[in-house]
Amino acid sequence: MTEPTTTVPLSEIDLSDHDAFVERVPHEWFTTLRREDPVHWNDETDGSGFWAVTRYEDIRAVHRNPGVFSSELGGTSLEDIDPEYIEGRKSMLDMDPPRHDELRGMLNRRFTARAVRVWEDKIRNVTEEVLDLALEKDEFEFVGEISSEIPMQVFAEILGVPHEERRTIIDLGDRLLGNQDPEYASGEDDAHRHLPFSSPAAMEMFEFGRGLAAERRKAPRDDVVTQLATEPLTQQEYDVYFLLLATAGNETTRHTITHGMLALMENPDQLERLRSDRSLLDSAANEMLRWATPVYHFRRTAAEDTELADTKISAGDKVTTWFVSANFDESVFDDPHTFDVGRDPNRHVSFGPGGVHTCMGSHLARLEVGIVFDILLDRIDEIELTGPPERLRSNFFNGIKRMPVRVSPK
């Protein structure tokens, strides 16, 4: 990647513009912001606006202080949600301590680095099965055949969803993650504003989760759903918890795998290095996560007047933290625009920069990405693009919708 050393006039930067992220990540915007205006006011077309925090250390400061920078006051997405609909939609992601910590405490121990190892064989099996199908062809579309399939199939395995119902949950997941790309219009409409993602698919996902809970109450297992189904949760709390699990690891892991594959194709020396030294799988997975930064930003709301990097922030202001900027902050990463599968240290913030909301699925996601590339490199000899990757129109997900490839299997 060419080093985006050029700076652009601050007046040209508009982080609310989804179109600016279609061709590529506008890294020169973030370079400019880090240098010239690290806590930057970005106007929005409706007359409101938000602070954009772009330096690594400032982002950490925001996330480590939930008392001042609240997830609960205005949610975590840039788009404002009508206060009357917030309650019914909010999961622990949109809560502050202490309730957040109680909810997270219910499942946290099943997602530690050690605990997620129980799913290792399942992840290997799913990956082998998905590759068996994909590699029957020499040319195929990588996202549809591989990177979108594996995360949802792994999730279905973890939940114990019967094989024949997998497709339902995968399709629901896809429909739910409505984003700003017209291709994936989520069916958002006024009748569904009380639901997560304002999408009717949320109701269907709730039904699916309720069905699984009913089964586990009849026949308990030592698993995530049994645990959730027997915790003291209201129906609404159970519904949104289930939905959070179903969605949080879906697109994020998909985009990491796709960007990881693309980065290896664009850096054949790194591909060969990883192929011949699998002890680099962990650092390679982390580098793919940094490189991809699947979630560009999250949002907080100032609970009181405060100051960040000499900038005054007023109570009620929206504050966005740009992980994609922190991950390329030259004061933290050497040669940030070089893809290095052996990068060490690699203190990327793709799972959040620390604090109570740090991704609960981070160890699972890392394990999954490592396994996928371990098996992929065993099974393919060569891989190349047969057309340009198509990117998602979104300032939230760094997504690739399609990536046509040609492979020679081993």
Ligand code: HEM
């Ligand atoms: C590459 C894959 C993934 C990425 C990049 C990712 C990224 C993130 C980020 C940025 C946050 C918010 C952090 C913050 O606000 O400080 C988060 C939260 C969360 N993630 Fe992930 N995630 C991934 C995979 C997963 C998976 C597989 C799961 C499955 C369990 C998961 C479950 C969650 C949950 C439950 C939260 C909310 C945590 C809380 O509010 O306490 N994520 N994730």
